[in-house]
Amino acid sequence: MDTAIIAINELSKTYQMGTVKVDALKQVSFAILRGEFVAIMGPSGSGKSTLMNLLGCLDTPTSGQYQLDGVETARLSDNELAQVRARKLGFIFQQYNLLPRQSALRNVEMPLIYRGVSAQERRQRAETALQIVGMDERTHHRPNELSGGQQQRVAIARALVGSPAVMLADEPTGALDTTTSAEIMGFLQTLNREQGLTVIVVTHERDIAAYAQRILTMRDGRLVKDERN
Amino acid sequence: MAMDTTKLLPPLDSASGVNWLEVTWMAFDSLMANKVRSALTMLGVIIGVASVVALIAIGTGASESITGQITSIGTNLMMVMPGSSSNRAPGMSTSARTLTLDDAKAIEALNLPIVGVGPQFGMTAQIVAPAADKNVTITGAAVAAQTIQNLTVANGRFFNEDEVKSASAVIVLGSTVAKDLFGKGQVIGQSVRIRDQTFRVIGVLESKGGAGSVDDTAIVPITIAHQRFPNARTPDGNAYVVSSIALAVKNKEDVDAVQSRIGILLRERHRLKANGSEDDFNIMNQASMLSMLTTITTLLTALLAAIAGISLLVGGIGIMNIMLVSVTERTREIGLRKAVGAQSRDILLQFIFEAIALSLSGGVIGLALGSIVALLVTLSGLLSASVSLGAAALAMGFSVAVGVFFGIYPARRASRLNPIDALRYE
Numbered sequence: 001m002d003t004a005i006i007a008i009n010e011l012s013k014t015y016q017m018g019t020v021k022v023d024a025l026k027q028v029s030f031a032i033l034r035g036e037f038v039a040i041m042g043p044s045g046s047g048k049s050t051l052m053n054l055l056g057c058l059d060t061p062t063s064g065q066y067q068l069d070g071v072e073t074a075r076l077s078d079n080e081l082a083q084v085r086a087r088k089l090g091f092i093f094q095q096y097n098l099l100p101r102q103s104a105l106r107n108v109e110m111p112l113i114y115r116g117v118s119a120q121e122r123r124q125r126a127e128t129a130l131q132i133v134g135m136d137e138r139t140h141h142r143p144n145e146l147s148g149g150q151q152q153r154v155a156i157a158r159a160l161v162g163s164p165a166v167m168l169a170d171e172p173t174g175a176l177d178t179t180t181s182a183e184i185m186g187f188l189q190t191l192n193r194e195q196g197l198t199v200i201v202v203t204h205e206r207d208i209a210a211y212a213q214r215i216l217t218m219r220d221g222r223l224v225k226d227e228r229n
Numbered sequence: 230m231a232m233d234t235t236k237l238l239p240p241l242d243s244a245s246g247v248n249w250l251e252v253t254w255m256a257f258d259s260l261m262a263n264k265v266r267s268a269l270t271m272l273g274v275i276i277g278v279a280s281v282v283a284l285i286a287i288g289t290g291a292s293e294s295i296t297g298q299i300t301s302i303g304t305n306l307m308m309v310m311p312g313s314s315s316n317r318a319p320g321m322s323t324s325a326r327t328l329t330l331d332d333a334k335a336i337e338a339l340n341l342p343i344v345g346v347g348p349q350f351g352m353t354a355q356i357v358a359p360a361a362d363k364n365v366t367i368t369g370a371a372v373a374a375q376t377i378q379n380l381t382v383a384n385g386r387f388f389n390e391d392e393v394k395s396a397s398a399v400i401v402l403g404s405t406v407a408k409d410l411f412g413k414g415q416v417i418g419q420s421v422r423i424r425d426q427t428f429r430v431i432g433v434l435e436s437k438g439g440a441g442s443v444d445d446t447a448i449v450p451i452t453i454a455h456q457r458f459p460n461a462r463t464p465d466g467n468a469y470v471v472s473s474i475a476l477a478v479k480n481k482e483d484v485d486a487v488q489s490r491i492g493i494l495l496r497e498r499h500r501l502k503a504n505g506s507e508d509d510f511n512i513m514n515q516a517s518m519l520s521m522l523t524t525i526t527t528l529l530t531a532l533l534a535a536i537a538g539i540s541l542l543v544g545g546i547g548i549m550n551i552m553l554v555s556v557t558e559r560t561r562e563i564g565l566r567k568a569v570g571a572q573s574r575d576i577l578l579q580f581i582f583e584a585i586a587l588s589l590s591g592g593v594i595g596l597a598l599g600s601i602v603a604l605l606v607t608l609s610g611l612l613s614a615s616v617s618l619g620a621a622a623l624a625m626g627f628s629v630a631v632g633v634f635f636g637i638y639p640a641r642r643a644s645r646l647n648p649i650d651a652l653r654y655e
Contacts, residue, residue, distance in 0.1 A: 058568060058649050079572045086570020093652065097565045101262040111569035113251050115241070125238060134232035153232075158569070163241045187232055194234040 004067075005165055005198050006032040006055065011064035011074075013050050024050040026221040027064065032166075032200065037192040039209035040202045042218030049170075051218065052202045056089060056168050057081045069165040086115050090159030090167045094174035096151040098143040104130060104154045105139040108161050115162065129157035133187070149180035156187070160197075167191075169201045173208055185211040247575045256582035259555075260590075270551045271591035273544025274631065278595025278624045279602065280537035282616055286603035288530025290614035295522050298442055299515065305344075305481055306377065308518070309336075309474040309491060310511045326460065327499065327509040329468040330451075333371075335498060336474065341487050344477040345373030350451055351472055352458045357422040358410035365406050366446045367423060369454020377477040380443060385417040385432035388450050396452035400428040404436040405444040423449075426457050478514075488512050538627075545631040548587050552580060552639035563643050564651025577644035584636020585629055592628025596621055 013025040025047045032038055042048040053059040054066060057073055060081070066074045069088050076084065098107045108126040117125070130136045133153040143151050152172065159167055169188065173181035185201075189211050192199045201212060209215050210229065217225035260267040311328035333348035351368035374380065375387045388399050400421060407416050407430075419430045428449060436444050455461040455469045463470055476491075478484050495510050513521075556563070563576055596616075603614040 053649050056568070079574070082567065082570050082572040085568060091568050093565075095561075097561060097652065099562055099565070101259075110566070112241075113255075114247055114566070114570040114572070114575055116246055116248060117241070119251075125241070128236050128238055131233050132236045132238070160238060162570075163238050190232065190234055195237060 003034050004031040005034040005036075005069055006200075007065075007067040008055075009065040011051075011054060011061050011066060013047075013054060013059070014062045023221055025054070025061070028218075028221075028223045029064075030216065030223060030226060032198065034165075034198055035192070035196045036214060037189065037199045037212045038201070039212035039215045040200065040218065041204060041206070041209050041215055043204060045220075046218040047221040048202055048204075048218045050221075052168065052170055055166075055200065056091065057084045082114075086111065086162065088165040090162065090164035092152070092155050092159050092167065092169040092172045094171040096143070096148075096155045096175075098151055098154060098158075100143055103140045103142060104135060104146070104157075107143070107154055108157045111158060111162050125161050126157070129161040130154070132160060132191075133157045147180075148176050149183060152176065152180075152184050153187070156184075156191075160191075164197075166198045166200060169199065171203055172201060173203070173205075181208065247571075247578070249578075252575070252578050252582050253586070255579055256586045259583060260586055266551065267587060267590075270547055270587055271594065273547040274541060274588050274591030274628055275544075275595040275598060277537060277539075277541025277544045278592045278628055279598035280540060281534050281627070282596055282599025282620055282624050283602040283606075283614075284533040284537050285530060285620045286599070286614040286616045287606055287612070288526065288533060289617070290603075290606070290612040292523060292526035292530065294612045295526060296519060298437070299519055299522065305478040305484065305515065307476045307478060307484065307488060307512060307514045309476070309495070310513065311470070311472070311509070312511060313507045313509055326463055326470040328471050328474065328495075329463060330455070330471055331468050332495060332498060333471060333474045335494060336476070336491055339490065339494060341490060342479045342483050343487060344479060345371075345377050347371050347374040347377045347475040348451055348471040349374065349473045349475060350454045350458065350461065350470065352454075354423050354458075356406065356410060356447060358419065360412070361410050363406060363409050365403075367400075367454070367458075368446055368448050369451035369458065370448050371451055374448065374475065377475050378443070380448075381435040382432045383435040385430070387432055388448075393450040393452055396456055397450060398426060398428045398453055399431045399450065401432040401434060401448045402430060403434050403442075403444040403446045406447055407433045424457060426453075484514050484516070488514060541627060541631060544591065545588065545635040548584055548632065549635035549639060551587075552584050552636055553642070555583070556580065556639050556643040559643075560646060560651045560654040563646050564648045564654065567646070567648035568652060573644040576646075577640045580640035580643045581633060581636045584640065585632035588628045588632030588635075589625070592625050595628070596624050599624070 009029050010027045011025060011029065012023070012027050015022045015024055028051065040048050040051060054061055057068065061074050064074060065072060068084065071084060073081065073084055099110065105123070105126050108129050109122040112122040112125065127136065127139065130139055133156050135150060135153050135157060138146060138150065146154065173184055176184060185208055188199050188201070191197050201208065203209055213229050215227050215229060216223055309328065311326065330348055333346050337346040347370060349368050349370050351366055353364060353366050355362055355364050372388065372390050372393055380387070382401070383404065387401055388397065392399055402410070402416065410421065411419060416430055416433055420427050421430060434443055461469055478487050491512060492508065496508065499509055501509065566576060600616045603616050606612065606614045
C-alpha cells in the first residue's frame with residue numbers, strides 16, 4: 001500500500017488580477033500514499049483552495065508537475081481533465097451540491113452518465129453506494145426531504161459510486177452542526193480504514209483535521225507544516 | 230440509517246462518452262421539473278407553428294376553390310377587357326372606357342369558331358325588394374352569356390333576344406341574392422327596384438357555390454343597363470361602352486388563334502399604330518387567368534405564412550430567454566456536472582437538447598392545433614383546408630431549427646462555465 005497516489009512537485013499557481021500578479025501557490029511539493037487520510041489546513045488566503053482545485057483537476061498549474069494515480073495531469077486539456085475527474089476523483093462539497101429536483105438515487109447515479117455506464121449498472125452501483133452510506137431507505141427522497149447530514153451522506157455516495165482513487169472533501173462539515181460533523185467525519189474515517197479509500201479533507205477547523213492521520217498546513221501559498229497525527 | 234462498509238463497489242473501468250438517449254432523457258427530465266415555465270415557453274412556438282400550418286392549409290384550400298370556380302365557369306372562356314395591361318394590376322377591373330358594344334358586334338361578325346359573344350356592362354348597386362335590400366354586382370349581359378358562362382336557371386327562365394332588343398326591365402337573380410331578398414317566399418314575378426327602375430324577376434340561377442361567384446350577382450339585359458346605369462357611353466358620347474366581352478371558344482386548340490385574331494381586329498378598330506402604341510384592351514383566356522390567380526393565391530399564402538413565421542421567431546427568442554435564465558439558475562448544477570466528469574460537449578448537448586425538446590414539443594402541439602383550425606374551417610363549409618404532409622414536415626423542421634438556433638447561444642454559455650466559479654456561484 002505504500003505507493004504514492006498523489007505526487008506533486010514544485011507546483012505553482014499564479015493568478016493575474018488586473019495588472020497585479022498573485023502567487024496563490026508557490027512551489028509546493030509533497031506526496032500522498034494510497035490509503036492515507038490527509039487534512040489540508042490553513043487560514044483563508046493560504047492557498048489551500050487553490051491547492052484543492054489543482055488536486056481536484058479543476059484547474060491547471062502555472063508550473064510544476066502533478067501525478068495522480070500514475071497520470072501526469074499538469075498539461076492536460078479541459079476535456080482530458082474532465083475524464084480524469086470522472087475516473088479518479090470523488091468530490092464532497094460544503095453545500096452538498098445535490099440536484100434539487102432529483103431523487104437521492106438519481107443524484108448518486110449522475111456521475112456515471114458521463115462515463116457511459118448502462119442504466120442498469122448505474123442503478124445497481126448507486127444502490128450499493130447508498131447502502132454503504134446507510135441511506136438505502138431514502139433512495140427515492142429528494143434532497144429537500146433530507147436533513148443536512150443525510151444530504152452529505154448522499155453526496156458521499158455520489159463520490160463513491162465511480163470507485164475513485166481519491167476522495168476530495170472541501171469543508172465537508174462546514175454547513176453541519178457539531179454532532180453531525182462528527183458523524184460524517186467518523187464515517188469518512190471508517191471508509192478510509194475499512195475500504196482503504198484515500199481521503200483528502202480541506203478544512204480550517206482543527207477538530208475536523210484531527211480525524212486525519214496526517215495534516216498539511218498551508219500559509220501564504222507555501223506548505224509550512226507536514227505532521228502526523 | 231447505519232452505514233455498511235462491508236459493501237464494496239467493484240472497480241469501474243468503462244469510460245466511454247455520454248449516451249445520446251441519456252442526454253435526451255435528461256433534457257425532458259429538467260423540462261418536466263418546471264412544467265409551467267416550459268409550457269409558457271412553448272406557447273410562442275405553439276402559436277407560431279399553429280398559425281403557419283393553419284394559414285398554409287387555408288391558403289391552399291382557397292386557391293383550390295378559386296381554381297375550381299374558374300373551371301366551373303367554362304373551360305374555354307375568354308375575356309376581353311378594356312384598358313392596357315401595363316397600367317393596372319392584372320385581373321382587376323378598370324374604369325377605362327375603351328371597349329364598346331360595336332367592338333363586340335365586330336367580333337361577332339368575324340365568324341370565329343366560338344360559341345357566342347357576350348358583351349357585359351355592370352355596376353354595383355342596391356337592389357330593393359319589398360322586404361329586404363342588398364348591394365350586389367348587377368351585370369348587363371347578352372342572351373349568349375347563358376351559354377358562354379354555363380349558367381343554369383334553377384327556377385323561371387333567362388331573358389330572350391326580344392327582351393334584350395326591347396330593353397325590357399327583367400332581372401335574373403343569383404341564388405344567394407334571391408334568398409337574401411325573398412327568403413323562402415315566391416321569387417319569380419316579384420318586382421325589385423334598382424336606381425328607381427322597377428325590374429321584374431323572371432329567373433333564379435342555380436347555385437355554383439363559393440364566394441364571389443354568380444350566386445352573388447344579378448343579371449339584366451345589357452340594353453337596359455346601358456340606358457339606366459351611369460357612364461354607359463364613351464367620352465365622346467357616340468357609343469355604348471362595355472366592361473368586358475366574354476366569349477367561349479368551341480375547341481381548346483383555337484384559343485390562341487381566336488385571341489390573336491380579336492387582338493388584330495380591335496387594334497384596327499381602335500386605330501392603334503402597328504408599332505409603338507400599346508393595346509388599349511386586354512384579352513385573357515382561362516389558362517392565363519388560372520395561372521394568374523394561382524400566382525396571386527400562392528403569393529398571398531406565402532405572405533401570410535411568412536407573417537405567421539415571425540411569431541415562430543418570437544417564440545424562438547422566448548426559448549433563448551428562458552434558456553439563458555435556466556443556465557444562470559443552474560450554474561451550480563453545471564459546475565457540479567463538470568466536477569464529476571462532464572465535458573463541455575456534454576453540457577452543450579444537454580442544453581441544446583433542452584431547447585430542441587421545448588421547440589419540438591411546441592411544434593407538435595402547434596401542428597395539432599393548426600390541423601384542428603384547418604378542420605374547423607373545413608367543417609364550417611367555407612372552404613376545404615387540409616394540412617399537407619409537406620406543410621407538417623416544414624413546421625417540424627422549422628421548430629427543430631428554431632430550437633437549435635436559439636438554444637446554441639445559451640448552451641455555449643453553459644458549456645464554457647468554469648467549474649470552480651460555477652460551484653462557488655450563489
